[in-house]
Amino acid sequence: MGRGQALPSAPLHGVRVVDFCWLWAGAYATGLLSLLGAEVIKVESMARVDQTRVMTFTLGKSFEGVENSSVFNAINLNKLSVRLNMKHSRSVELAKSLVQVSDVVGQNMRPGAMEALGLGYDVLREIKPDIIMLSSSAFGCKGPYSNYGGYAPTFSCGSGLAHMTGYADGTPNPMTGSTDLMSAITGAFALVAALNHRQKTGVGQHIDLSSVESQGILAGDALMEYLVTGRVPHRCGNRDRITAPHNCYRCRGEDKWVSIAVRTPEEWDAFCDAIGNPEWTLEERFADAYGRHSHQDELDRLVAAWTIERTHWEATRALQEAGVAAMPSLSNEEIVNDSHFKHRGIATTVEHPVMGRQVVFGVPWRLSKTPAPVRKASPLMGESNQYVFGELLGLTSEEIADLEEQGVIY
Amino acid sequence: MSMLNSDTEIERPGALGHIRVVELCTGVAGPYCTKLLADLGAEVIKIEPPGIGDDARQRGPFVDDRPHPELSGLFLHLNTNKLGITLDTATPIGGRILRELVARADVFVEDRPPLLAKELGLAYNELEKVNPRLVMVSITPFGQTGPYRDFKAYELNSHHAGGEGYVLPIHSQEPDREPVKSGGISADCVCGLSAAVAALAATFLASSMGIGQHIDVSKQDVLMSLVQNHVCAYANLREVHSRLGRGFLTVLPMECLDGYIVITIVTDREWRSLVECMGNPAWAQDEKYLSWIGRHSNAAEINPRIEEWARGLPKDELFHKLQANGVAAAPVATAEDLARSPQMIERGFFERLVHPVAGELQYPTTPCRFGETPWRGDSAAPLLGQHNEVIYCERLGYTHEDLVKLREAGVV
Numbered sequence: 001m002g003r004g005q006a007l008p009s010a011p012l013h014g015v016r017v018v019d020f021c022w023l024w025a026g027a028y029a030t031g032l033l034s035l036l037g038a039e040v041i042k043v044e045s046m047a048r049v050d051q052t053r054v055m056t057f058t059l060g061k062s063f064e065g066v067e068n069s070s071v072f073n074a075i076n077l078n079k080l081s082v083r084l085n086m087k088h089s090r091s092v093e094l095a096k097s098l099v100q101v102s103d104v105v106g107q108n109m110r111p112g113a114m115e116a117l118g119l120g121y122d123v124l125r126e127i128k129p130d131i132i133m134l135s136s137s138a139f140g141c142k143g144p145y146s147n148y149g150g151y152a153p154t155f156s157c158g159s160g161l162a163h164m165t166g167y168a169d170g171t172p173n174p175m176t177g178s179t180d181l182m183s184a185i186t187g188a189f190a191l192v193a194a195l196n197h198r199q200k201t202g203v204g205q206h207i208d209l210s211s212v213e214s215q216g217i218l219a220g221d222a223l224m225e226y227l228v229t230g231r232v233p234h235r236c237g238n239r240d241r242i243t244a245p246h247n248c249y250r251c252r253g254e255d256k257w258v259s260i261a262v263r264t265p266e267e268w269d270a271f272c273d274a275i276g277n278p279e280w281t282l283e284e285r286f287a288d289a290y291g292r293h294s295h296q297d298e299l300d301r302l303v304a305a306w307t308i309e310r311t312h313w314e315a316t317r318a319l320q321e322a323g324v325a326a327m328p329s330l331s332n333e334e335i336v337n338d339s340h341f342k343h344r345g346i347a348t349t350v351e352h353p354v355m356g357r358q359v360v361f362g363v364p365w366r367l368s369k370t371p372a373p374v375r376k377a378s379p380l381m382g383e384s385n386q387y388v389f390g391e392l393l394g395l396t397s398e399e400i401a402d403l404e405e406q407g408v409i410y
Numbered sequence: 411m412s413m414l415n416s417d418t419e420i421e422r423p424g425a426l427g428h429i430r431v432v433e434l435c436t437g438v439a440g441p442y443c444t445k446l447l448a449d450l451g452a453e454v455i456k457i458e459p460p461g462i463g464d465d466a467r468q469r470g471p472f473v474d475d476r477p478h479p480e481l482s483g484l485f486l487h488l489n490t491n492k493l494g495i496t497l498d499t500a501t502p503i504g505g506r507i508l509r510e511l512v513a514r515a516d517v518f519v520e521d522r523p524p525l526l527a528k529e530l531g532l533a534y535n536e537l538e539k540v541n542p543r544l545v546m547v548s549i550t551p552f553g554q555t556g557p558y559r560d561f562k563a564y565e566l567n568s569h570h571a572g573g574e575g576y577v578l579p580i581h582s583q584e585p586d587r588e589p590v591k592s593g594g595i596s597a598d599c600v601c602g603l604s605a606a607v608a609a610l611a612a613t614f615l616a617s618s619m620g621i622g623q624h625i626d627v628s629k630q631d632v633l634m635s636l637v638q639n640h641v642c643a644y645a646n647l648r649e650v651h652s653r654l655g656r657g658f659l660t661v662l663p664m665e666c667l668d669g670y671i672v673i674t675i676v677t678d679r680e681w682r683s684l685v686e687c688m689g690n691p692a693w694a695q696d697e698k699y700l701s702w703i704g705r706h707s708n709a710a711e712i713n714p715r716i717e718e719w720a721r722g723l724p725k726d727e728l729f730h731k732l733q734a735n736g737v738a739a740a741p742v743a744t745a746e747d748l749a750r751s752p753q754m755i756e757r758g759f760f761e762r763l764v765h766p767v768a769g770e771l772q773y774p775t776t777p778c779r780f781g782e783t784p785w786r787g788d789s790a791a792p793l794l795g796q797h798n799e800v801i802y803c804e805r806l807g808y809t810h811e812d813l814v815k816l817r818e819a820g821v822v
Contacts, residue, residue, distance in 0.1 A: 011615035036611045055702060057676050059639060060658050062703050070646055071639050121781075138738070142779070145753040148733040150674070150740060153661055157672040158740035160748050162663065164593025166579045172663050172670055172742045173579035175592055178636035182596075183777075185603055190778040192610035193450050197425035197783055199617055205782035212740070213759055213777035216748055218596040218603070223774045224483035225471040226745035227760075233471075233745060237590045238566055241470060246566060248575070248588040255652065257588055259575070261564040325562040329570035329589045332577075332644040332651050335634060343556035346631045347638075347645065359645035364635035365608045366553065368534065369623035370615060 010037025010372035015195065016102040018043060018095070019079065020119075022050040024152070024180035025211055026108030026136055027075050029187030033104070034078035035363045036192075036372050041102075041388055042081040043095060044381055046410055053381070058152060058177035066381055067354040073378040074360050075184075077350065081379030082388045085410040090403065092118050097393050099124050103198075104191055105133040110149055111141035121206040130204035132194040136187050140210030150211065152180040159215035164222050166235045173235075182218060183211035243289055244296035245271075248329050249307040251315055257329040258312040260303065260319060267324055268292070274322035275306045352377040385409055424451015425783035429613060431517040433457065433492070434499065434508070434532075436465045438565065438595045439629060440521035440549050441488040442602030443609070447517070448491035449776060451786050455511060455801060456489060460496040460820060463794040464489070473768045479794060480767035484595075486791045487773060490763065494792025495801045498821045505531050507821075510806055513540045516616065517609050519547045523562075524554050534624035544622040545612040549605050553628030563629070569597040572633025573641060581655040581662055589653055600636065601629040659709040663742045664717045669725045670742035673716060673732060681705060683735040688719045765790035798822055 008014070015038040019030040027042075027050065034040035044050055052072040055062040063069040082098075084091040096119070099105055105124060107114050114120050114135070121133045135141050138150030139158070153174040156162040166173035190207045198204050216223065225233045238259065240246040248257040262271050265288075272281040280302050285291045292299055307315050312328035319326035328334070335341050336359075344366075352358050355377075362374045389395045389409070403409045429452040433444040441456070441464065448454040458464050466488055467479040474481075498504040509531070512518045520532055527533075527548065534546045548554060551563035551571075569575045569591040576589045591597060605627040616622045634641055643649040663670035675681050678700065685694040693715055698704045705712060720728055725741035732739035741747070748754055749772070757779065760772045768790065775785045802808045802822065816822040 005619070007619060007621060008615075011611040013615075032607060036607075051676065055676075056639070057658070057674075057702070057706070058661070059643065060706060062706075070642065074638055074642055139753055140757055140777075140779070143753045143756040145733070148738075149736065150738045151676060153663075153672045153674050154738045154740040157663055157670070157742045160743045160745055161593050161596055162672070163742050163744050164596075166590060166593075167587065170579065170584075171665075173590075174661065174663065174672060176574060176577060176580055176637060177639060178574055178592075181636050182600055182603075185600065185607060186777055189446065189603060189607045189610070190780070192607055192614060193425045194780065194783075195614050196429065196610055196617070199614060200428045203782055205780055207781070208779040210757065210777050213754065213757070215596070216754070216759070217774055217777055218599045219594045220487050220599065220774050221471075221484055221594045222745045223748060224487045226749055227772045227774075228473045228483040228486075228768075229471050229475055231471070233594075235593055238588065240566070246564075248570065248590070250588065255585075257570075257576075259567045259570040259591075261566045263564065320561050323562060325564045325567045327561070327563055327567040327571040329576045330573050332573055332637070332640045332649075335573050335641050336645045340552065340556045340558040340630075341634070344553060344628060344631055346635065347641070359642050361635050361638040361642070363608070364604060364628075364631045366555075366626035367608065367612065367623055368625070369621065370612075372611075 007369060008037060009370055011367065011370045013037040015039070015104065017041065017104040017106060018098050018102045020105065020107035020109065020114070022108065023052060024075055024177055025183040026106065027052065028181050028184035029134065029136060029191070030106040031075045031077065031079070032185065032188040033191060035374065037370070038104070040079045041098065041384065042076065042079050042379060043084050044081060045083050045085045046381070047085045047087060070355065070358060073352055073355065073358055076378035077360055078375050079379050080384035080388065081381055082385050083382035083409050085407055086117050088406070088408045090408045094389070094393065095119060096124070096127055098388065099131060100128050101392055102128070103132060104195070105131060106187070106191070107134070108136040111135070111137050111146045125204070130198055130202055132191065132198060132204045133206045134187050134191055134209060135206065136183065136209040136211060138211050140213065141208045152177050155179050155183060155211040155215050158212040159219065160222055161215045161219045164219055164233065164235045166237070168234065168236045179215055183209070183214040186214040239296065242293055244292045245299050245303045247300050249300070249304045251307050251310055251312040253311060256312045258307055258315040259327050259329055261325045270322040271319065271324045274318050274324060348374050350374055350377040353380060382409070423783065424786045425780060427451035429516045430514065431455070431519065432511045432515040433519050435519055435521040435549070438466065438488060438598035439601040439605070440519055441466065442599045443547070443549065443605045444492065444519050445488050445490055446603065446606045447609070449786055450783065454492040456492045456494045456792065457497050457499065457508065458494060458794060460498055460795070460822060463496070467794070473771065486765060486768055486771070489791035490773060491786050491788050492792055493797040493801065494795060495798050496795040496822050499530055501821050503816070504821050507806070509537070509540065512537055512544065515541070515544065516613055517545045517547065519549065519605070519609070521549045524550060524559050538622060542622060543616045543620055545609055545616055545625065546622070547605050547609050547625045547627060549601060549627045549629065551629050553631060554626040565595060565598045566591050568629040569633060571630045572597070572637065574633060574637045577637070577640060577651050577653045580653055581658060582653045583655050585654055597633060601627065601632045604632040659706045659712060660716065664720050666720045666728055667722060667724045671720055671725050671728045672740055672742065673720070674738045675705065676702065678702070680737050683737050684732070687732055687735050687737065761785070761787045763787060763790040766793060795822070
């Protein structure tokens with residue numbers, strides 16, 4: 001790329017990634033890069049199937065075969081795939097050749113696994129000095145817990161995020177598979193930062209990402225509280241540390257809720273106006289932020305008496321018109337049918353060769369000049385063998401067929 | 411452990427040492443976005459309104475519980491390594507100075523409501539005329555377009571609008587209780603993190619092609635993308651998900667002797683290891699438990715059994731024993747546990763920074779160890795207007811007299 005050339009449709013056009021990532025936490029890191037236009041080549045094998053091709057424990061589902069997983073599809077969009085059985089030394093050599101013509105390597109095996117395969121950063125740097133490599137693992141690849149593994153709940157619990165999530169009088173909550181994606185977005189951030197650095201200096205590097213820490217830093221306010229006051233903060237549902245009302249309130253209908261957050265004095269006045277200034281709003285105990293926060297149990301009951309008479313959208317519209325922050329707690333069904341969601345268009349459809357038409361998410365932002373579209377569904381396993389081994393690495397069709405015969409390409 | 415305290419550590423330029431950023435943001439999401447860039451070496455000029463500054467300065471936790479705009483732990487955390495100036499961007503001269511700053515920047519991050527941004531003259535198509543390479547990032551609750559564009563939302567509202575709140579707490583047994591948001595400021599921070607990915611992808615392109623662009627970040631979009639599997643489950647399969655318990659295998663933390671532990675069993679090998687750790691109890695030999703789907707379908711039987719075993723044991727003992735045997739387990743950590751974690755301490759997750767008012771404090775740094783370009787421990791968050799002289803006089807060429815006048819006029 002250079003000045004004077006036509007603008008590509010996505011900002012990372014021209015970047016090639018060798019993708020040893022699997023599971024959500026790994027695959028979505030390189031998945032974001034592929035959505036952003038990088039050519040991401042997933043290296044996989046029937047000898048080591050990405051678990052998300054066959055099941056998802058966070059949604060409690062298993063899939064028939066390896067090409068029927070909507071969750072694999074969702075986070076591996078735009079990617080290519082080759083099959084390489086790493087138990088063969090020839091596979092390792094081919095992987096190295098691929099690294100030689102690539103910019104980035106991503107992997108989230110247990111620390112030490114890539115080294116055991118002969119594909120550690122020190123080796124890869126020898127063959128491609130400016131390679132950028134992301135190693136993502138549960139606790140990080142250095143330190144006393146580096147051999148420890150984890151899944152999404154391990155990350156959110158180990159990081160302090162689960163301790164801070166849930167009812168004040170309830171158990172800690174690990175959240176959904178979203179925590180995997182938090183780690184993945186962190187990995188994508190590290191990679192685009194390293195790409196910017198390499199672009200300027202020509203220097204590549206290794207990045208050691210701890211998924212636990214990726215969430216620890218997102219709950220950085222809890223850490224700061226301990227570090228600056230010595231107090232250990234505790235989860236508090238929807239509530240805020242100093243303002244009220246600040247909660248979800250039941251509305252008319254089945255399991256319908258509206259979230260309302262009133263922070264400033266102006267917002268309190270606007271809130272009172274919007275709900276028709278009932279007498280209780282004039283009570284002295286609710287006259288200032290301190291009083292409202294100190295009496296928030298009573299305040300919440302009074303607010304809920306107003307919301308229960310309305311649908312969550314009626315409550316939202318009345319409050320928003322007055323300048324008060326309110327939104328329904330939206331279910332997945334409501335989101336899909338929502339006019340704003342449809343307008344924003346971050347979800348789109350792709351045609352998957354086995355599953356057919358699938359609704360998927362593209363990049364979650366709107367980029368004005370390089371929109372970074374979803375170009376294709378996730379790859380079938382090995383669908384890019386010919387392109388990668390033939391065009392990129394220069395093997396003949398006979399050589400590729402031989403490698404398939406020998407179980408190298410498997 | 412600290413770069414500041416260590417004489418042997420050689421300072422290397424950060425990964426983003428060549429990138430200049432202007433931030434016109436308040437609160438959490440925008441400041442967290444630019445903090446991520448500043449911590450990797452970018453020069454970030456943070457613009458705060460004169461007098462009160464960033465909203466985060468008014469919110470705790472405060473150092474030693476002393477409420478003061480320079481002692482907010484929240485602000486100190488979200489604004490490390492930045493330069494700080496004050497500017498009333500709503501005044502004509504303030505608007506002009508803002509545009510001067512943006513003209514020299516690689517990245518401009520702003521979080522004003524779309525209507526207000528327009529009034530302030532922050533339209534990208536105007537700014538790109540003076541700086542075609544500019545990457546402008548707008549972070550707002552619902553984005554720059556669409557029917558909810560002008561809605562107001564705090565983190566609570568954004569999280570519930572994003573769809574994850576509705577399914578939290580996951581596997582709840584209390585149908586009458588309200589959905590809840592994710593803990594602390596995490597949802598806003600994820601939005602800032604996500605925006606930073608887009609920003610750096612765009613600077614990468616801007617460096618090679620000389621063309622910037624506008625990035626419209628809707629917090630709702632970002633948060634929905636985190637639960638895209640739930641959203642798509644409805645879009646593709648018409649499945650409606652709620653937070654009520656679906657009895658999954660070992661997803662929830664279990665109570666143990668001195669806290670909670672989460673034990674996640676996915677593979678058959680992990681199951682066999684767990685059974686071994688539990689001392690091969692007779693109940694676990696049932697062959698219907700041999701496959702994941704078998705275990706998953708019988709989670710209601712299995713979970714209480716594991717819980718019964720774990721209840722009598724301390725969390726750290728469980729953690730190390732299970733992990734040593736290849737089982738993904740973690741105690742539910744509190745902030746104190748993390749601050750004392752041998753893993754985080756050895757990895758240098760915490761660094762000491764010195765701040766003129768708050769003094770020397772420990773800060774959480776980054777989950778990523780960059781081999782060549784470490785986290786930057788240069789400076790703590792700026793005092794309100796700390797770098798006015800440097801930026802206005804040395805950088806933009808205003809005289810000291812100009813600066814005095816601007817101060818008197820309340821612009822700076």
